[in-house]
Amino acid sequence: MNLSLAVFVSPHLVHLSPVDAVIIIFYFALVLAIGFYLKRRSNTSEDYFLAGREMTAWIAGLSFLSANLGALELMGWAGASYQYGILAAHWYWIGAIPAMLFLGLVMMPFYYISKTHSVPGYLKLRYGESSRALSAISFAFMTVLMSGINMYSMALVMKVVLGWDINFSILVSSITVAIYVGLGGLRSAIFNEVLQFVLIWAGALLIPVLGLIEAGGWNNLRLQVAHNASAEYTHLWSTLGSFQSNPMGIHWTGIVFGLGAVISFGYWTTDFLVVQRVLSAKDLRAAKMAPIIGAAFKMFVPLIVILPGLIGIAVLPMKLVGEGAAVGTGGHSYNEVLPLLLARYCGPGLLGLGVTALMAGFMSGMAGNVSAFSTVWTYDIYSALFHKNASDQQLVRMGRWSTIGGVAISIGTAYLVIQFLSIMDYVQALFSFFIAPLYGTVLLGMLWKRATAAGGFWGLLAGTTSSIAMWAWVKVDPSALRYVALSPYARDMAENMYRALWSCLVCVAVTVVVSLLTAPKPASELKGLVYGETEIPSEGELAFYQRPIFWAGVVAVALVAVNILFW
């Protein structure tokens, strides 16, 4: 989600008691203790970058989900729910779950069997060095920038929510992340992500529970939302018939094809930040189950994100406003809805746990970025371009140094953002330029034997270039929105979705055309990489309830049910 976080304008929202401070210190102590404890188990590159490939499906699955469940997500989407109503839940349901199931059932076998260390590593095996280099450099660049933006956002939130100094927040969080990821590598990042996942639920679940009690149950909540905002705010699909009939300014085609088919598949199946967690699974069945477990939990996340936004509409005495209006009037912005509810319901102790959950979310997001950056830098840039014969110990050493380097660059980015706030918007856009075309490239690589090295590289380049061109076109001439997003009424989110859709289609079209004009790879070089040339190991004599396909079916049925329930 594109969050411009210059939104927190009011004096700090909550006041911590001594017991809250102890809970926060306890969290930091535990995180560092885990890092020091795991250092002794991070001696080889396989240990450091892939957590020894010994994670169970549950741990890999929760970590896979948790890497995405940062505090920016929680606060931003709760704010979006206050602003747009239950439509924001599309980003958790159709905008995530089909892609996660697809990753588990279809794509994971190729990632796992190829034994790649990274997504750019798969591109190298499938398409060659040039595609890997393009993908790795873009990913590394974007990842540290995103990490810096997360760091800045966390410091800003802590300043507004708690009144903490920005420099203090940046230094404490970055040093903590550098220590525990640097020492324990991916294993340490994963352990802390699972811990963060539990803390987020323990700290945030009380808000919807108490909110529903105060509102008088779900039916009364809907009535109050209809009274204070609009009855449309509690409908998922029935208002998406036209761009003007819903608060988001989006059409159902944008949600289904842009979000559901391209953006979410691009993010959940090719963004190495999340895919890396699944690559740490102990065997193929665990690797297939992990995204399915993640999808099952993803289904419930709207309880602690979307529902609080609706509760905010119903029970908060003040009207939250957009960022500009909040700055102008000294009021509260949409993105403050979660801290406001935290302060409303949570007394000493609970407040500390809620704040800890937010901090854990931020640090986990930063750790995810840094550990993914470290892996791609070490394997796909350093080892591929500068030191092809690096020993295992040299790789681990470079992994540790690149973790520290990644954190240092993130700190630099955070301070750059403080000076030039508009960078945030550009980086968010840059990130979206790359993910949608990459999905086209990876998917064709896995499912179409005829795709060639030249096709993959030029398709990826054309998709990324076309995405940048569309973005620049609308910046220069805003009326171009009617062509890029199919409507002059489309908002930013709708534009992002259609741009992703077109750039993915451009990538696929160019890959197909160039592939048909160039010589294919021999079938012997495609084994373990492409559907039709890869023997997927049998799952053996498993009962039906032990099979990934069964649980994927259960999650899919539940997804359909909730969409009908909130139609």
Next chain:
Amino acid sequence: MNSEGSVSIWFFIGISLAGNGLLILGAGLYQVAHPPAEPVVLFRLHANVWWGALLVLAGAAYCYHFRPGR
């Protein structure tokens, strides 16, 4: 994950839940005895007492089940 000679992640989670639960429960009980001048909304439900107790129970169960050397 709990390979030979290592402590399970779930044990760490148990410590976190039990520790936080104890602190929250303690703060809640103190507030029952000494109600604050400006209570939070729905203070009468004493959420920090029962939520803290739930976290202690869950944490203790995890610590016991995933204790090192089990």
